[in-house]
Amino acid sequence: MERRFNRTAEDLGNIVALEHVNVTVPDQQQATIFYIAGLGLTRDPFLMTGPTNMWVNVGRSQFHLPTSPAQVLRGHTGIVVPNREALLRRLERTRKRLEGTRFDFTEHEEFVEATCPWGNRIRCNAPDERFGRIARNRLRRIRRAERYGRRDRAVLSQRDGRQGRRVRRRCRQKRKG
Numbered sequence: 583m584e585r586r587f588n589r590t591a592e593d594l595g596n597i598v599a600l601e602h603v604n605v606t607v608p609d610q611q612q613a614t615i616f617y618i619a620g621l622g623l624t625r626d627p628f629l630m631t632g633p634t635n636m637w638v639n640v641g642r643s644q645f646h647l648p649t650s651p652a653q654v655l656r657g658h659t660g661i662v663v664p665n666r667e668a669l670l671r672r673l674e675r676t677r678k679r680l681e682g683t684r685f686d687f688t689e690h691e692e693f694v695e696a697t698c699p700w701g702n703r704i705r706c707n708a709p710d711e712r713f714g715r716i717a718r719n720r721l722r723r724i725r726r727a728e729r730y731g732r733r734d735r736a737v738l739s740q741r742d743g744r745q746g747r748r749v750r751r752r753c754r755q756k757r758k759g
Contacts, residue, residue, distance in 0.1 A: 594757040601643055603659050605702060606650035610636055612699045613647050617686060621661075621696065621704065622669060650702035660693075660705040662713050669694055669706055 607613045615692065617623050617638045626637040638645040639662050663669050673687045673696055683699030694706045708715065712713060 585596075597759065602637075602646050603643075603655075604646040604648075605655060606653040607647045607698075607700060608649065608652050609699070610634070610647070610649055612680060612683065616696075616698050617645060617647070620673050620680075621706065622663065622672050623644050654701040658703035658705045660707060662709055663706045664677050664709060665696060666706075666708045 617636075618625055623645070624639045625631075626639055628713060630637045630646070635646070635648040636698070639648065670687075670689065673694070677685070680699050684697055684701045685699045687694060687696040692707070696704045696706060698704065
């Protein structure tokens with residue numbers, strides 16, 4: 583019996599490395615509101631720091647967002663975010679600032695789909711074993727922090743790694759004592 587490959591099924595095993603997604607955006611301020619304030623990602627502080635291009639860090643990958651007429655991709659881009667509830671709060675807070683654009687977000691059982699101001703869809707997933715080692719390590723840290731009642735502060739933020747280190751130390755001290 584011949585097995586046929588189902589191309590409609592999500593198959594993460596085919597991805598070797600993504601490194602970056604490059605899409606043009608017409609407004610850097612709206613891009614900052616969506617990608618940084620809404621999704622909770624971080625702007626690369628060393629590369630492309632000018633007003634006409636922004637590199638946004640997503641773990642080891644990036645969004646490259648040069649200024650030009652909006653480029654809308656077919657399909658969606660998937661990312662893993664550390665805290666679904668915090669993501670939903672951030673997206674709700676950005677709604678008013680992005681009124682009059684195509685910005686929206688929808689909560690699904692397995693993910694949150696956020697649409698940028700120009701129509702690109704970002705599928706935001708919580709850490710899960712199916713996303714591999716990097717997401718699994720983050721998931722382990724979150725679960726360990728939950729055991730010690732420190733979930734919100736223990737999720738390492740790319741913006742404030744110092745706080746994450748302090749919380750990890752407190753978790754270890756609590757475990758010993």
